[in-house]
Amino acid sequence: MTARLIPLSALLLGSLFLLIAGGINGLILPIRGLNEGFSAFSLGLLGTGWAAGYVLGCIYTPLLVAGVGHIRVFGTLAATAAIVILLSSMFPNPWFWIPLRAVSGFCFAGAAMIVESWLNEEVDSSIRGQVFGTYTMINLVGSTGGQLILIGADVSTPWFFMLAAIFYCLALIPTAISSNRAPAPLFEVKLNIPQLWRNSPVAVFAVLMIGIANGTFGALAPVYADRIGLDLTTIVLFSSLPILAGAAAQIPVGRASDRFDRRKVLVFLAIIALAATSSFLFMRPETALANILIGSALGAAIFAMYPIVVAHASDHAAPGQYIRTSGGLLMLFGLGSIIGPFIGGLAIMLFGPMGLFGTIFGAHLLMAIFSLWRIGQRAQVAADDKASFQSAPLARNMTPETEVLADRQNQV
The missing domain is CATH 1.20.1250.20 (MFS general substrate transporter like domains)
Structure with missing residues (x-):
């Protein structure tokens, strides 16, 4: 190798x-x-x-x-x-x-x-x-x-x-x-929201909420940490360790989503995120260790969600449509990442540093409610018809070409 x-x-x-x-x-x-x-x-x-x-x-x-x-x-x-x-x-x-x-x-x-x-x-x-x-x-x-x-x-x-x-x-x-030959033309992504919605309403709504939550945390975690008086080293760790926790969580989360209804796994992660944000909102941790530990628990949940949503959409995608589906979801994630920091920054300005977690709490609460409703409306995909879960880099660093490189089961 x-x-x-x-x-x-x-x-x-x-x-x-x-x-x-x-x-x-x-x-x-x-x-x-x-x-x-x-x-x-x-x-x-x-x-x-x-x-x-x-x-x-x-x-x-x-x-x-x-x-x-x-x-x-x-x-x-x-x-x-x-x-x-x-x-x-x-x-x-x-x-x-x-x-x-x-x-x-x-x-x-x-x-x-x-x-x-x-x-x-x-x-x-x-x-x-x-x-x-x-x-x-x-x-x-x-x-x-x-x-x-x-x-x-x-x-x-x-x-x-x-x-x-x-x-x-x-x-x-x-x-x-590099002596490598020039590659083929790049994949051109097109965002077709109605088609994505017909394929999987949960994936469309959830990926938008994930983009809002992840974009808010990624942009404003340093602001929260500074506002409560943490030093620079803690600010850096508070911003970075949740990402590592999310990467590590993708392995067990992926196995669970291949075994159970992916929407239920998504709701479970949303509940963990709600518990973590509630800890910030109501316990108001002050020490560096407490903030890093709770922040890492939050990161383990929110940074492991995106691959589940893509896998769930892939389960319902028509043959040959995987790349277009995943590329469209990535664009929706990007739209959420545009909205989230705007709302989060405004919330911090109006309500103080806890406005960050109020924004993240709201996004995951809406996602959990909608996912639970959809579970009652549509049966889960049979285990034999599921696409394989694929761990992914940070969603904010992914591009449509990342999805092509992944070459999953349903790739064009």
Whole structure:
């Protein structure tokens, strides 16, 4: 297996650098913004800007690649992302940062799509599963590793902005010198909500709520931690460890969803999320350990939900429609990620730091109620007709090309 991965090492290394840069970029902005006195609402809009740019990147990058080619577009996107993070350091103003964050999201999505399309072209079916697993691990290590670099940092300096820019530039090198042939055209995702709804109402409603909850936590967890007086190291851990917990939870959750009604597993996770957010709302933990532990329990639930929703939609998808279904759900997740930070930032501004968990609580309560109602309306899929559950990278880092790389049972 190792020998077969060596030809892909340049692409995987470029992806690692890209994800490290994205991890630093995503956390240094809210932390530095807090030091600059930015409002919770404006910091929430950073998350909204990122998600909007990310969705647009997934939609329009295939058109750019079709015009000038993969290598030129990748180089342009990585260089632009480096310029954007440096401009953010030079002009610390929230209303300047928000559009820059949208540009960053566009660049990150497009660059990730191109790397994944390269992997798709180079991988044959015999090792696709192992390559996807390796890529998933790189995604997790890069994203969380980039965040953990900030532990104990002096965020008042431009050093970490420059470090993120360096990693964006480093991502250029492996792909620029790679001898791998240019990949096929990128997959173009189309969002057809009526068709997705006919396929699975639970998947459509749940993925929108998951996007709202995950987008809110991802954008505003540092704001909550700062508002209650936690130090920088704890802020970083509070933002990063829930992601690791969610990745670890995907294994047992996936096995349970293959065995039982996926909607019931989703409701179970929603109940855990409701319990965790209730702990924040009513217990109001003050110590670093208590916040990290409850936050990790919340992360184990909310960051394991997305693959279940995709698997449930895949169970009901027509033959040959898996990629279109999963790509459409990813766009809906992105729309939720646009809405969530806006609502969460407004809630924190109006009600204080606990507004974060009030927003997340509301999203999961609605999802649980709707899922329970649908369970009574439609029988579960027979075990023999279920698609295989596939663990996934962080949904906020996924693109339509990620779904192609996964090559699940119902892939076109």
